[in-house]
């Protein structure tokens with residue numbers, strides 16, 4: 001039985017296979033309409049979500065399966081003190097696969113140790129968000145045709161942004177990829193990612209606070225929201241929340257084929273005036289997320 005706790009649980013070959021399956025689903029969705037008939041997905045969201053939960057649910061419905069679950073811990077027996085382990089043991093009796101989001105780093109790992117069915121990490125605290133990375137990778141692949149020799153700018157909250165950590169892990173495995181890490185000093189990439197991924201694997205990267213100076217070099221610009229829910233101090237959040245706001249004038253120095261990404265939700269990081277720019281890819285990411293989650297469900301359920 002396979003789980004997906006971290007994007008590195010998948011080899012680059014497996015990611016290529018998931019992308020191929022997702023592209024085939026896009027081309028011929030009818031072929032997949034009954035693949036998960038009589039299978040059930042449980043979505044256990046102990047933390048709020050719009051895209052991840054609903055795209056998992058849409059994915060399972062489009063595969064002919066059904067969905068059960070909860071969208072907040074307050075509507076589950078967690079509110080009465082039930083542990084994650086017991087919750088998972090119980091839900092394993094009802095569902096064939098579980099997608100879970102939890103505010104505590106490592107909770108999906110704990111779940112995988114007691115689960116009778118595959119566990120998918122749908123985001124754990126500030127740690128990882130591997131299925132967002134699958135959505136990001138399909139978007140990059142469809143926009144750029146390959147993952148190699150790209151300069152990827154990551155901008156905003158690189159400290160708490162779990163999507164950034166997973167994307168760096170994933171993209172570091174492709175040759176010629178360089179990172180430009182754009183953040184305020186207080187929201188720099190954590191040392192455990194810088195040292196264990198970038199330095200250890202000899203990946204080229206630079207750190208800067210200046211988005212405009214970095215802009216002309218970038219093939220990908222991945223904007224992120226400052227993660228209010230992870231701050232200990234509201235005043236620090238207010239001081240840092242508008243550090244970077246992408247507006248059309250800031251794109252004047254950008255490449256003509258720049259791919260602008262954001263895992264969403266956005267607050268202020270990208271002006272809505274950028275939405276009509278053909279380089280804006282963040283709503284394509286949303287749709288790509290559903291296709292990659294369909295491909296992932298098929299893989300973990302070992303459906304041919």
Ligand code: CP
Nearest residue numbers: 049050051052263264
């Ligand atoms: N990108 C993402 O995880 O969005 P949600 O929090 O809405 O699921």
